[in-house]
Amino acid sequence: MSETAPFAFHRRVQFYETDLMRIVHHSNYLRFYEEARVAWAAERGVIDWKDPQSAAAFAVLGTQVRHLAPCRFGDQLKIEVQVRLNGVRVVFEYKMWNDGVLASEARTEHVNLGPDLRPQRPLPELKACMEKETWKETWLSSL
Amino acid sequence: MSETAPFAFHRRVQFYETDLMRIVHHSNYLRFYEEARVAWAAERGVIDWKDPQSAAAFAVLGTQVRHLAPCRFGDQLKIEVQVRLNGVRVVFEYKMWNDGVLASEARTEHVNLGPDLRPQRPLPELKACMEKETWKETWLSSL
């Protein structure tokens, strides 16, 4: 992957993710964004599928989601991701594309939590990986 | 509560529990039945809200659900429960009523799992509580 193309994750909308308005329920966007975040972390080697505790490196401090166009059962979504460190916090930004249409944008903030649920420094491998990540300050248009 | 009236749990259908057919998604029935099971266990004193591990006494071995009539956003559901021991297994049966209509019936089987996820004997307090429970063998009409 080129260093300038954002990481991309693909995912189809399932039947059980819709609601009575026949579109994806808004709470499920946070699940889609989590899937994209975990896929990024696995691809970069900063999460270990076989060690559930490794997910604690990305405990959620806050989320913001903007809904720009609806998603429906069977839609094939593409989620682009960019990441940076901000002190002990890890900041992710996301763009969700649905058949070429920008359906949603989001930002989530995370911190590495110890077993006692107290914030810790980011993992060293995360810091190392960050030096190669590209971040565009005004990448999101709606947040 | 009379010993012959089954334990009853009440619960309203939420918006996020519906799907694009404008009815409750079938997977959510298992969540409603879990709520009823936990409410029963809390009322009988065999689960401790402050000790999450206590829920391991009801690890799920199997489930059966029958759908007889749809449930919709805002419907006020009543779930009746009966329970018995079958060896090391705990068997729950459920009737879900929606405004006087039998909407669903279910049976779930459980076992007490230790921290190593291996089956153990039921908790003594569960065995004691069982002596006072009423069980009707042919209570369910569709399972």
Place this chain on the structure above:
Amino acid sequence: MSETAPFAFHRRVQFYETDLMRIVHHSNYLRFYEEARVAWAAERGVIDWKDPQSAAAFAVLGTQVRHLAPCRFGDQLKIEVQVRLNGVRVVFEYKMWNDGVLASEARTEHVNLGPDLRPQRPLPELKACMEKETWKETWLSSL
């Protein structure tokens, strides 16, 4: 209810809402806030439990959630709500209390969507109801 005390909604954390960190998964906060929003709307008479379409008056444009303290299985949550109109948008703010501790704050924005999923003016009954709502500009401390 006094006009100055915010609307409050009470809700216990269910087993199925936890994740492997043994706390409530962050996506479920949007479901809890939806429950509180719908309870407010039902109490004020601006949503009709028997008319699912009436929920379209609160289609979600955007969400922001801040996580301040974890919530666990069995915790009894209290969610306070304030609401105002901002043009065609309806803005909700929420505080989630867990045993006296401020666990989360959130803001959500909504618009009345027609059957074609296009924005419409707020319902007249919503506008009327708003004249009696109290709004404090700096009510949230973390958003």
Place this chain on the structure above:
Amino acid sequence: MSETAPFAFHRRVQFYETDLMRIVHHSNYLRFYEEARVAWAAERGVIDWKDPQSAAAFAVLGTQVRHLAPCRFGDQLKIEVQVRLNGVRVVFEYKMWNDGVLASEARTEHVNLGPDLRPQRPLPELKACMEKETWKETWLSSL
């Protein structure tokens, strides 16, 4: 695909699908089985991703799930499917494999519902497709 090898669907366990026992919550199995069922139907051309109503051909009458081994965050699941008609009912059976271990078996029953939620005959294309499906009567070992 050979006519004798069952249809297979692959799917990784997500973080948000686990519960505080650090395993997949039992209600999510019905969602995984739905994903496999829909993937089968799409592959056979009896469901249309662009027509949500087409999913009504598989409205759920009943479900049975057996849990044989736990599934955890990051596990890569393989779900095998077999299907047959039984009068107006469509019967699916499933085996879920987790790294070579049989983790779960299930059976679900479906019927084609009209817009009025009343049962109808199966779609002609479903009947045609069924003539090529292989069914083994004793395929499941635990149900």
